[in-house]
Amino acid sequence: MPGAAAGGLATLVVEKLRRHLGYARHRQGALSSMPKFADLHMHSTCSDGQRSPAEMVRAAAQVGLDAISLTDHDEVGGLDEAIAEGRACGVEVIPGIELSVIMDGRDIHLLGYFFDHHDLELRDFIRRFNECRLQRVHAMVRRLAELGAPLEVEAVLAKSTHGAIGRPHVAAALLEAGHVASVSEAFERFIGNDGPAYVAKYPFTPEEGVQLIHRLGGVTSLAHPGLYPDDGIVERFVTVGVDGLEIEHPKHTESQRSRFYRIAREHGLLVTGGSDCHGDRFGLQSLGGLKIPYARVEALRERAARVDTQS
Numbered sequence: 001m002p003g004a005a006a007g008g009l010a011t012l013v014v015e016k017l018r019r020h021l022g023y024a025r026h027r028q029g030a031l032s033s034m035p036k037f038a039d040l041h042m043h044s045t046c047s048d049g050q051r052s053p054a055e056m057v058r059a060a061a062q063v064g065l066d067a068i069s070l071t072d073h074d075e076v077g078g079l080d081e082a083i084a085e086g087r088a089c090g091v092e093v094i095p096g097i098e099l100s101v102i103m104d105g106r107d108i109h110l111l112g113y114f115f116d117h118h119d120l121e122l123r124d125f126i127r128r129f130n131e132c133r134l135q136r137v138h139a140m141v142r143r144l145a146e147l148g149a150p151l152e153v154e155a156v157l158a159k160s161t162h163g164a165i166g167r168p169h170v171a172a173a174l175l176e177a178g179h180v181a182s183v184s185e186a187f188e189r190f191i192g193n194d195g196p197a198y199v200a201k202y203p204f205t206p207e208e209g210v211q212l213i214h215r216l217g218g219v220t221s222l223a224h225p226g227l228y229p230d231d232g233i234v235e236r237f238v239t240v241g242v243d244g245l246e247i248e249h250p251k252h253t254e255s256q257r258s259r260f261y262r263i264a265r266e267h268g269l270l271v272t273g274g275s276d277c278h279g280d281r282f283g284l285q286s287l288g289g290l291k292i293p294y295a296r297v298e299a300l301r302e303r304a305a306r307v308d309t310q311s
């Protein structure tokens, strides 16, 4: 009977559809339970990386990363471009920064995540910070001229390959100009901490770094703690309220990692990690070469939601 045949066909179609939907649901379940990965440390041309923010995000999509954070040095200028590209190619881009703070005269790197990168206080801080590095060189050069050791600022700048210009470059220029016979003489006679041409660095402390990111609603992680001479630095950051430790970093040894995991457990710190990819310039592990489970990102997001912005 044609009616029965049609009915049979309808049943068959419905049955097929059901099976297909069941299969789709099953597949969806399989996809959502597939492990997701993130790389939370990388640099673009906005600081000392080789690729533009958008290129970094496209590269992240190609290597199958689900989430990344662009963490340029003392700079957030690439974040909007990266976030827009992330939307286009299905990669979650978390606002990030790698701040330079000073502890006992040493540069320490502090990562910030999930903060409001459009905040005017932050923009103002970044502008002042970048001006300060250059101003410090100009101030030292002025004092050196008064002391009878004139230098061209350009000669100092030529001694620096990228951003972080400072006293070693001034010393090298003094040596080249024949004002001193050695780098150590440059420090002893002119630019050592007690020298007549010494100018202090921009005094941005660990406390100020952590508090700045917290005020902007973000969380902090001490970058590559294994690259510093001792764990006193980790302890100092714990006392000023750092939220996490970047335990997963390509330059960390196995024994450092296990020590830092122990410290993180002791103090209830979150764990972050990433490739610290700069392109290929520094021979560091390339993008996605070091990735962390996405659950670490969720933990950061949850901590950021609870952060006290009044601190």
Ligand SMILES: [Zn+2]
Pocket (backbone or CB within 6 Å): 098, 109, 223, 224
């Ligand atoms: Zn660093």
Ligand SMILES: [Zn+2]
Pocket (backbone or CB within 6 Å): 041, 042, 043, 098, 276
């Ligand atoms: Zn870095």
